[in-house]
Amino acid sequence: MEKVNFKDTIEKLRDTGFCPVPDKVEIRVPNAKDVLWRGIQYFTGGNARWLPEYDEVAAWMAGNQGRGLLCYGNCGRGKTLLCGKIIPIAINFFCRKITAVKDAQQMNKEVDALKKEHLLCIDDIGTEQELVKYGERRMAFCEIADEAEKKGHLLLLTTNLSLNEISVKYGERTMDRLVAVTKRVQFRGESLRK
Numbered sequence: 001m002e003k004v005n006f007k008d009t010i011e012k013l014r015d016t017g018f019c020p021v022p023d024k025v026e027i028r029v030p031n032a033k034d035v036l037w038r039g040i041q042y043f044t045g046g047n048a049r050w051l052p053e054y055d056e057v058a059a060w061m062a063g064n065q066g067r068g069l070l071c072y073g074n075c076g077r078g079k080t081l082l083c084g085k086i087i088p089i090a091i092n093f094f095c096r097k098i099t100a101v102k103d104a105q106q107m108n109k110e111v112d113a114l115k116k117e118h119l120l121c122i123d124d125i126g127t128e129q130e131l132v133k134y135g136e137r138r139m140a141f142c143e144i145a146d147e148a149e150k151k152g153h154l155l156l157l158t159t160n161l162s163l164n165e166i167s168v169k170y171g172e173r174t175m176d177r178l179v180a181v182t183k184r185v186q187f188r189g190e191s192l193r194k
Helices: 006-016 032-044 052-062 079-095 104-109 140-151 163-170 172-181
Strands: 068-073 100-103 119-123 131-133 136-138 154-159 182-187
Touching: 032 052, 032 079, 052 068, 052 079, 052 182, 068 079, 079 119, 079 154, 100 104, 104 119, 104 140, 119 140, 140 154, 140 163, 140 172, 163 172, 172 182
Parallel strands: 068 154, 068 182, 100 119, 119 154
Antiparallel strands: 131 136
16 A cells, blocks of 8 residues: 655645645744843833733743744733834844834734735734625625635734634634744733833
């Protein structure tokens, strides 16, 4: 009986677009805590303090194990600063990769293009409206999360929603995918904006 060589067969089929094994993005930033802190100081003009949740983000930056990052919780705690500015710069500098950075409103306008991005930051998920085009209703974020799981895309996500609110807004199916493809870090406490 002939045996299937899965590795060789998958490689041969890759050109057809068939990709049963996600192409996960590995991130390793040396001295991640120091890099994160220097980025925070740079963007805040030195007027910053280290928050407990930043330790979890720095640990993720040091070795993400092919998973993205979902920063959720209270307003004004630095989620956008970290995911939308500092981490994409660090990924570019240390890993030579470019992250597409968009806000939730742009996500709806560019959903088909964003589904193809291998590294994607979406800021403030949960604020976008349902996408309706020519009577067709689409949940752009659900499609992007699904694609991330199937293809191994790296997602950097921020939201002020709780995990339960994310599940209610996007459904259990999408939340289950987010659990599989991201490290989740909760941001608690008072806003640092003054």
